[in-house]
Amino acid sequence: xxxxxxxxxxxxxxxxxxxxxxxxxxxxxxxxxxxxxxxxxxxxxxxxxxxxxxxxxxxxxxxxxxxxxxxxxxxxxxxxxxxxxxxxxxxxxxxxxxxxxxxxxxxxxxxxxxxxxxxxxxxxxxxxxxxxxxxxxxxxxxxxxxxxxxxxxxxxxxxxxxxxxxxxxxxxxxxxxxxxxxxxxxxxxxxxxxxxxxxxxxxxxxxxxxxxxxxxxxxxxxxxxxxxxxxxxxxxxxxxxxxxxxxxxxxxxxxxxxxxxxxxxxxxxxxxxxxxxxxxxxxxxxxxxxxxxxxxxxxxxxxxxxxxxxxxxxxxxxxxxxxxxxxxxxxxxxxxxxxxxxxxxxxxxxxxxxxxxxxxxxxxxxxxxxxxxxxxxxxxxxxxxxxxxxx
Amino acid sequence: xxxxxxxxxxxxxxxxxxxxxxxxxxxxxxxxxxxxxxxxxxxxxxxxxxxxxxxxxxxxxxxxxxxxxxxxxxxxxxxxxxxxxxxxxxxxxxxxxxxxxxxxxxxxxxxxxxxxxxxxxxxxxxxxxxxxxxxxxxxxxxxxxxxxxxxxxxxxxxxxxxxxxxxxxxxxxxxxxxxxxxxxxxxxxxxxxxxxxxxxxxxxxxxxxxxxxxxxxxxxxxxxxxxxxxxxxxxxxxxxxxxxxxxxxxxxxxxxxxxxxxxxxxxxxxxxxxxxxxxxxxxxxxxxxxxxxxxxxxxxxxxxxxxxxxxxxxxxxxxxxxxxxxxxxxxxxxxxxxxxxxxxxxxxxxxxxxxxxxxxxxxxxxxxxxxxxxxxxxxxxxxxxxxxxxx
Numbered sequence: 001x002x003x004x005x006x007x008x009x010x011x012x013x014x015x016x017x018x019x020x021x022x023x024x025x026x027x028x029x030x031x032x033x034x035x036x037x038x039x040x041x042x043x044x045x046x047x048x049x050x051x052x053x054x055x056x057x058x059x060x061x062x063x064x065x066x067x068x069x070x071x072x073x074x075x076x077x078x079x080x081x082x083x084x085x086x087x088x089x090x091x092x093x094x095x096x097x098x099x100x101x102x103x104x105x106x107x108x109x110x111x112x113x114x115x116x117x118x119x120x121x122x123x124x125x126x127x128x129x130x131x132x133x134x135x136x137x138x139x140x141x142x143x144x145x146x147x148x149x150x151x152x153x154x155x156x157x158x159x160x161x162x163x164x165x166x167x168x169x170x171x172x173x174x175x176x177x178x179x180x181x182x183x184x185x186x187x188x189x190x191x192x193x194x195x196x197x198x199x200x201x202x203x204x205x206x207x208x209x210x211x212x213x214x215x216x217x218x219x220x221x222x223x224x225x226x227x228x229x230x231x232x233x234x235x236x237x238x239x240x241x242x243x244x245x246x247x248x249x250x251x252x253x254x255x256x257x258x259x260x261x262x263x264x265x266x267x268x269x270x271x272x273x274x275x276x277x278x279x280x281x282x283x284x285x286x287x288x289x290x291x292x293x294x295x296x297x298x299x300x301x302x303x304x305x306x307x308x309x310x311x312x313x314x315x316x317x318x319x320x321x322x323x324x325x326x327x328x329x330x331x332x333x334x335x336x337x338x339x340x341x342x343x344x345x346x347x348x349x350x351x352x353x354x355x356x357x358x359x360x361x362x363x364x365x366x367x368x369x370x371x372x373x374x375x376x377x378x379x380x381x382x383x384x385x386x387x388x389x390x391x
Numbered sequence: 392x393x394x395x396x397x398x399x400x401x402x403x404x405x406x407x408x409x410x411x412x413x414x415x416x417x418x419x420x421x422x423x424x425x426x427x428x429x430x431x432x433x434x435x436x437x438x439x440x441x442x443x444x445x446x447x448x449x450x451x452x453x454x455x456x457x458x459x460x461x462x463x464x465x466x467x468x469x470x471x472x473x474x475x476x477x478x479x480x481x482x483x484x485x486x487x488x489x490x491x492x493x494x495x496x497x498x499x500x501x502x503x504x505x506x507x508x509x510x511x512x513x514x515x516x517x518x519x520x521x522x523x524x525x526x527x528x529x530x531x532x533x534x535x536x537x538x539x540x541x542x543x544x545x546x547x548x549x550x551x552x553x554x555x556x557x558x559x560x561x562x563x564x565x566x567x568x569x570x571x572x573x574x575x576x577x578x579x580x581x582x583x584x585x586x587x588x589x590x591x592x593x594x595x596x597x598x599x600x601x602x603x604x605x606x607x608x609x610x611x612x613x614x615x616x617x618x619x620x621x622x623x624x625x626x627x628x629x630x631x632x633x634x635x636x637x638x639x640x641x642x643x644x645x646x647x648x649x650x651x652x653x654x655x656x657x658x659x660x661x662x663x664x665x666x667x668x669x670x671x672x673x674x675x676x677x678x679x680x681x682x683x684x685x686x687x688x689x690x691x692x693x694x695x696x697x698x699x700x701x702x703x704x705x706x707x708x709x710x711x712x713x714x715x716x717x718x719x720x721x722x723x724x725x726x727x728x729x730x731x732x733x734x735x736x737x738x739x740x741x742x743x744x745x746x747x748x749x750x751x752x753x754x755x756x757x758x759x760x761x762x763x764x765x766x767x768x769x770x771x772x773x774x775x776x777x778x779x780x781x782x
Binding site: 001002003004005007008009010011012015016017037038039040044045046048049050051054057058059062063064065066067069070101102104105108112113114115116118119133134138140159167172196198199203227228229237241242243244245246252254255256260262263264265266267268269270271272273274302307 | 437439493510576655657659
């Protein structure tokens with residue numbers, strides 16, 4: 001019998017993952033200024049430091065790092081990750097913290113633990129497209145929730161909880177991907193309260209939190225959690241290195257145990273050498289100075305980008321984030337950011353059309369712009385070229 | 392609202408993963424001789440070598456190893472993994488090989504790509520319990536297939552394909568976990584033929600293949616695949632180091648693309664540093680001599696274990712594998728390996744009761760014994776103590 005796509009699960013057939021991939025293929029073009037990715041700056045990465053820590057870890061722990069480990073995590077990393085998260089005001093007791101392959105795996109394991117096909121999930125509109133794709137692989141029904149310049153709107157969340165009885169609510173509260181918007185203090189409290197009142201698991205995806213360039217840090221949603229309905233997802237991708245693929249998720253012990261069982265089947269455990277490297281990084285106390293350095297760079301890059309909006313068509317609205325990696329722009333009605341991408345790429349600038357971040361598509365006049373991965377002079381030039389392309 | 396387990400997906404609630412965990416907790420007891428794990432020998436692990444290769448890789452590739460990478464894999468590793476698999480007679484064309492977090496993730500991604508709740512999967516009886524647990528997390532219906540001393544019985548496979556219309560057939564053809572049995576040549580051909588005739592995806596899980604101590608290597612099932620229905624799963628866990636969590640899966644491009652999309656959502660990509668380490672290991676040509684050395688050790692350990700069955704109760708039957716990590720024993724009817732474990736542990740020997748490897752449970756007189764993780768003198772002593780415990 002010829003191989004046929006009919007063997008693929010029905011809900012997986014329409015997931016092609018191609019829209020963004022096609023854009024990323026363009027980025028290899030010489031001279032391209034890319035606002036398309038979500039990468040940290042190469043200058044923020046420290047191969048020599050990581051190399052030295054890897055050497056020390058293998059010297060110290062030897063064969064232990066190469067043998068099978070516990071799904072629950074490598075002891076020293078659990079300890080230092082717990083300590084690190086205290087800085088965000090998140091305290092994780094025994095059986096409440098699990099090492100994961102970046103925030104993506106935290107979300108995948110949460111979906112695996114709770115979702116049955118057809119279950120409803122509420123998510124900000126727009127939201128991170130990787131998270132959207134993961135929800136589709138579990139055949140969940142994604143319900144968009146309204147947002148404004150203070151983030152997700154609690155009244156809309158409550159209405160949709162009553163209407164759709166969702167199991168999960170997915171929120172990126174700090175410097176959101178794609179908008180850069182930060183959820184306000186009162187709304188953090190309100191969302192935690194709703195999750196606890198209605199019995200909805202609130203996934204707080206918070207990988208950009210420590211990339212703050214201005215303003216004051218806000219408490220996590222988790223800090224307002226009364227009965228363990230909030231799951232806190234952190235990652236070292238944006239702070240140390242995405243290529244290492246390491247994050248940490250905090251949940252109540254019942255839920256975390258099911259996520260741990262899911263991870264046991266999915267990949268047994270996170271690589272011990274990687275856990276030991278991030279542990280070494282944290283224990284050496286390298287994080288504070290490192291964050292200070294990259295935030296200083298990113299602040300300048302963000303400034304250059306915000307400044308560059310003067311080249312954009314009149315009537316363009318853009319967010320002014322206090323941190324993170326992204327700025328969001330809404331072009332005047334009638335402009336189509338998906339169609340204009342071709343013109344922009346011809347001028348050697350790339351971005352991600354905003355439509356891909358919406359469950360229902362549309363919103364063709366929106367775009368996501370990343371400022372962390374291009375030097376200031378390229379950002380200035382790129383915004384000027386982009387302005388020309390968009391006129 | 393108090394947090395309630397009712398939020399957990401119904402099919403996930405009964406999966407507790409505790410049976411084996413409880414046994415593994417006993418292994419920390421001082422002086423314990425463990426036949427329970429599936430670990431390579433600590434003596435087979437090479438922290439200094441890995442440390443040096445990590446240093447070289449970070450020196451050579453720098454920030455590239457710390458940045459985001461493609462889900463499809465790190466170019467140099469794809470090349471060397473492809474070359475390595477040629478040694479097993481598996482040739483992977485473009486878009487046919489994906490790096491994964493060990494064989495476990497290959498299986499998880501295959502389940503994610505094809506399984507809808509209730510879909511049937513055929514698996515050898517007994518089979519690897521990690522694979523069984525993964526099938527349960529996807530809410531599949533697992534149908535056991537009959538096996539004998541030449542592996543899975545094709546007539547039973549065909550009967551059950553006709554009856555249950557499964558999407559998947561899961562087979563560990565070489566030095567099977569838990570039995571150590573190797574699928575015969577004619578049955579390899581027969582299973583490939585059945586998969587292609589009926590349109591069933593055959594997952595060939597082959598992580599022990601190169602741990603052969605005697606006899607001649609057999610062709611893979613994949614080598615008899617006509618139309619791309621066989622998925623070949625390999626891993627570097629048993630050859631280089633399980634703690635690195637790296638394997639490679641080969642499938643036809645349509646299926647591999649869906650598995651790649653699943654991986655994109657699940658963890659974005661495998662850590663680049665780990666891919667670069669295994670790439671370096673392969674490129675330096677370290678594998679052949681390393682396999683020769685560990686196989687020589689494992690051969691002696693296996694010999695000691697087989698020899699130790701003279702202490703076992705009369706009527707015990709055991710397999711005599713030509714490689715791998717495991718021997719399987721059937722005690723005389725009436726003996727209960729689960730109950731006897733307590734007595735054995737009191738004598739400082741541990742094993743895994745065979746019942747856990749059966750979909751339907753039962754088979755209480757069976758046990759799995761691992762010989763790779765204890766020195767020869769401990770194996771001799773352990774088998775004697777175990778014989779006493781079992782009488």
